[in-house]
Amino acid sequence: MAQGSIGGPRVLLRRLREIMAEPRDTQTRLNEVVRAIAANMVAEVCSLYLPRPGNILELFATEGLNPQAVHQTHLNIGEGLVGLIAETAEYIALPDAQSHPKFAYRPETGEEIYKSLMGVPMLRGGRVIGVLVVQNRTMRQYEEEEIETMQTVAMVLAEVVASGVLSDAKASAPGLPLSGPRTHRAHGTGLAEGIVLGKAVLHDPRVDMSQIIAMDPEAERQRLDEALAALQNSVDEMLSGEGIARAGEHREVLEAYQMFARDRGWTTRLHEAVASGLTAAAAAERVQMENRARMQRVSDPYLRERLLDLDDLANRLLRHLTGQMHVPSADQLPDKAVIIARSMGPAELLDYDRGKLAGIVLEEGSHTAHVVIVARALEIPMVGGASDVLDWVEANDTILVDGDSGAVYIHPPEDVVAAYEERIAIRARKQAQFDALVGKPAVTKDAVRIYLNINSGLVVDLPHLADTGADGIGLFRTELQFLISSAFPRFEAQRAVYARVLDTAGARPVLFRTLDVGADKKLPYLRQRGEENPALGWRGTRLAMERPSLLRYQLRALLAAGAGRELNLMFPMISEVSEFLQARELVELELVRITRLGRQPPIKLRIGAMLEVPSLVWQLDRLLPVVDFISVGSNDLLQFFFAYDRSNPKLAGRYDQLSLAALRLLRQIVRECDTHGVPAGVCGELASRPIEAMALIGLGFRNLSMSPMSIGPVKLMLMHLHVGAVTELLDEALVSSRDDVRGRLLEFAGRHEIPI
Numbered sequence: 001m002a003q004g005s006i007g008g009p010r011v012l013l014r015r016l017r018e019i020m021a022e023p024r025d026t027q028t029r030l031n032e033v034v035r036a037i038a039a040n041m042v043a044e045v046c047s048l049y050l051p052r053p054g055n056i057l058e059l060f061a062t063e064g065l066n067p068q069a070v071h072q073t074h075l076n077i078g079e080g081l082v083g084l085i086a087e088t089a090e091y092i093a094l095p096d097a098q099s100h101p102k103f104a105y106r107p108e109t110g111e112e113i114y115k116s117l118m119g120v121p122m123l124r125g126g127r128v129i130g131v132l133v134v135q136n137r138t139m140r141q142y143e144e145e146e147i148e149t150m151q152t153v154a155m156v157l158a159e160v161v162a163s164g165v166l167s168d169a170k171a172s173a174p175g176l177p178l179s180g181p182r183t184h185r186a187h188g189t190g191l192a193e194g195i196v197l198g199k200a201v202l203h204d205p206r207v208d209m210s211q212i213i214a215m216d217p218e219a220e221r222q223r224l225d226e227a228l229a230a231l232q233n234s235v236d237e238m239l240s241g242e243g244i245a246r247a248g249e250h251r252e253v254l255e256a257y258q259m260f261a262r263d264r265g266w267t268t269r270l271h272e273a274v275a276s277g278l279t280a281a282a283a284a285e286r287v288q289m290e291n292r293a294r295m296q297r298v299s300d301p302y303l304r305e306r307l308l309d310l311d312d313l314a315n316r317l318l319r320h321l322t323g324q325m326h327v328p329s330a331d332q333l334p335d336k337a338v339i340i341a342r343s344m345g346p347a348e349l350l351d352y353d354r355g356k357l358a359g360i361v362l363e364e365g366s367h368t369a370h371v372v373i374v375a376r377a378l379e380i381p382m383v384g385g386a387s388d389v390l391d392w393v394e395a396n397d398t399i400l401v402d403g404d405s406g407a408v409y410i411h412p413p414e415d416v417v418a419a420y421e422e423r424i425a426i427r428a429r430k431q432a433q434f435d436a437l438v439g440k441p442a443v444t445k446d447a448v449r450i451y452l453n454i455n456s457g458l459v460v461d462l463p464h465l466a467d468t469g470a471d472g473i474g475l476f477r478t479e480l481q482f483l484i485s486s487a488f489p490r491f492e493a494q495r496a497v498y499a500r501v502l503d504t505a506g507a508r509p510v511l512f513r514t515l516d517v518g519a520d521k522k523l524p525y526l527r528q529r530g531e532e533n534p535a536l537g538w539r540g541t542r543l544a545m546e547r548p549s550l551l552r553y554q555l556r557a558l559l560a561a562g563a564g565r566e567l568n569l570m571f572p573m574i575s576e577v578s579e580f581l582q583a584r585e586l587v588e589l590e591l592v593r594i595t596r597l598g599r600q601p602p603i604k605l606r607i608g609a610m611l612e613v614p615s616l617v618w619q620l621d622r623l624l625p626v627v628d629f630i631s632v633g634s635n636d637l638l639q640f641f642f643a644y645d646r647s648n649p650k651l652a653g654r655y656d657q658l659s660l661a662a663l664r665l666l667r668q669i670v671r672e673c674d675t676h677g678v679p680a681g682v683c684g685e686l687a688s689r690p691i692e693a694m695a696l697i698g699l700g701f702r703n704l705s706m707s708p709m710s711i712g713p714v715k716l717m718l719m720h721l722h723v724g725a726v727t728e729l730l731d732e733a734l735v736s737s738r739d740d741v742r743g744r745l746l747e748f749a750g751r752h753e754i755p756i
């Protein structure tokens with residue numbers, strides 16, 4: 001007998017809305033909900049299972065099973081058919097459920113008389129937050145439409161549960177998912193340091209409760225069609241845009257988007273969801289959640305990438321449908337806004353108002369994500385890899401983000417807030433101590449002037465120059481502008497950035513490093529073959545020499561920005577002197593062009609090399625006569641020196657950078673540079689930590705470039721330092737065979753009360 005649902009899903013959704021609107025306690029509401037579903041689905045049984053702490057599902061309400069079993073029957077995830085649905089996030093429809101190998105009989109429920117079973121997961125944010133089941137005495141074959149109806153109802157219930165509408169009575173027992181504001185602690189990875197207590201802002205568009213059930217289904221179908229057409233157009237437009245005229249990975253990504261936007265399977269699922277009574281926006285969200293649930297279970301990286309693309313597209317569709325086309329403006333943002341997103345590109349972060357932006361939490365995201373570069377530049381605490389945070393957080397929730405440890409608290413308890421407030425206050429006190437040094441020159445106790453510069457790479461971090469009182473920019477990583485763009489920055493865009501940097505720096509020197517891409521810095525629009533060892537591969541100046549037009553284009557922009565001023569350029573990842581000479585030749589060619597066109601050249605041009613490859617140390621006698629300066633990129637230099645991957649967290653701290661070998665290498669460099677009268681600085685992370693900076697000064701370096709946050713601590717250290725004393729210590733340590741230089745330096749600092 002074909003039973004079908006009575007009056008279709010819309011009647012049921014209307015009834016659910018009525019139940020939610022009536023003043024009832026939670027249990028009564030849930031009882032009415034399951035009763036209405038059973039009646040509508042022509043089922044003898046309807047049961048609702050919700051999770052309890054410890055991966056357990058509990059029967060929360062039932063129509064048809066023994067009422068005594070409510071809150072008594074529990075199943076583990078993966079146990080029984082209900083547990084299986086929770087585990088797989090997929091529906092089950094069986095005419096003869098008891099013959100399924102997973103069927104788990106629970107005598108207290110009295111369910112032995114029911115033959116058929118259909119159950120669907122309640123999904124939110126790609127996670128199962130409950131299971132909804134109907135059962136019949138007969139061996140009923142559930143129709144596709146009926147399954148669709150149940151999925152729609154399950155989505156609505158999932159939203160209801162998450163919205164807290166059901167919060168009172170029984171539900172307020174501790175740990176129940178139905179309770180009101182609850183503390184949740186998510187674990188992630190600290191990606192940008194700092195601590196903030198702020199208010200959550202959801203980056204991805206989300207459909208609000210009042211928009212779930214369609215009032216006019218035909219109008220919703222039309223809205224969906226219009227939004228799909230608009231989405232397809234925008235993707236087609238992106239593909240035909242001149243910015244990506246060149247073939248490349250970026251184009252492939254967009255083509256995949258185009259394919260999905262036209263994908264029949266996707267659009268059919270969207271239409272079916274609208275036909276079941278949802279608004280177009282809710283339909284898009286439901287299909288997106290099913291997709292996310294699939295994504296959780298896919299381990300194949302290629303397939304995951306494709307599902308991620310589809311998720312992005314679903315977000316775009318949702319933006320069309322909910323009208324949330326843009327990120328909130330400054331007046332729409334709360335103070336201390338903490339942005340929560342699944343993933344995010346760097347440009348998207350820059351869309352938020354700087355004055356209000358105070359923290360970022362991503363479900364995905366790792367150290368190499370480009371958005372991390374921007375977060376660090378803005379000095380905004382950031383946590384990535386907080387995998388389930390979106391399931392717990394609502395807009396405007398109080399949220400505490402610890403970018404140092406990776407902890408995130410939603411509705412943090414008072415004792416946690418108090419502990420963090422103390423840490424925030426200590427940081428503020430230290431900061432005040434560093435701020436007091438801003439106007440003072442970096443001079444040691446024995447009157448040696450040390451030049452402290454900042455590493456920079458984006459227009460947004462230029463204010464650090466003034467904030468820190470640095471002497472200049474010792475490393476401007478030009479590739480950052482390229483990394484955060486979706487297409488190659490044009491000449492004018494490049495020139496404008498460089499000019500802005502020079503304007504801001506004024507009389508302070510800036511060392512521009514030419515494009516250093518490859519290895520972990522991949523441009524989405526630059527086709528690069530997969531490499532087994534990207535750190536040793538097609539990167540830095542090697543890549544630039546193979547694509548000389550790219551480098552010339554950049555040099556042209558740099559020289560244009562430096563017209564009539566002093567300009568310092570340096571080339572990264574030089575392994576042989578000939579590579580430096582070839583790169584410098586390109587500068588000569590550009591200078592010839594400037595003269596031919598009658599344009600103004602820089603009044604002074606200095607060209608240097610970064611020392612990042614150990615082989616160059618044994619070519620210094622040939623290199624130094626042809627360079628104006630040397631900048632030691634200690635991150636790469638020591639990576640290659642010790643043969644350890646600098647981005648592999650397992651190796652972090654494995655080799656002491658203050659070991660005899662490293663210090664002897666650095667000493668050799670600084671001595672040879674001194675002999676040739678060529679200025680040498682250090683611009684890797686080594687210079688950013690006070691103890692290491694102290695060693696570098698002891699070795700003879702007088703020019704250090706570091707992350708802006710390190711200027712204060714390093715300056716405080718050197719203002720307490722006698723260079724003569726530390727030099728003596730190192731002179732002695734480097735000829736000894738004992739390899740405990742760090743220990744000796746620490747002891748020295750302690751003895752002389754040098755803050756490190």
Ligand code: PEP
Pocket residue numbers: 475477516612632633634635636637683684685
């Ligand atoms: C370095 O290698 O030390 C350096 C400063 O360059 P980057 O960290 O950008 O590779």
Ligand code: MG
Pocket residue numbers: 572612633635636
């Ligand atoms: Mg480097």
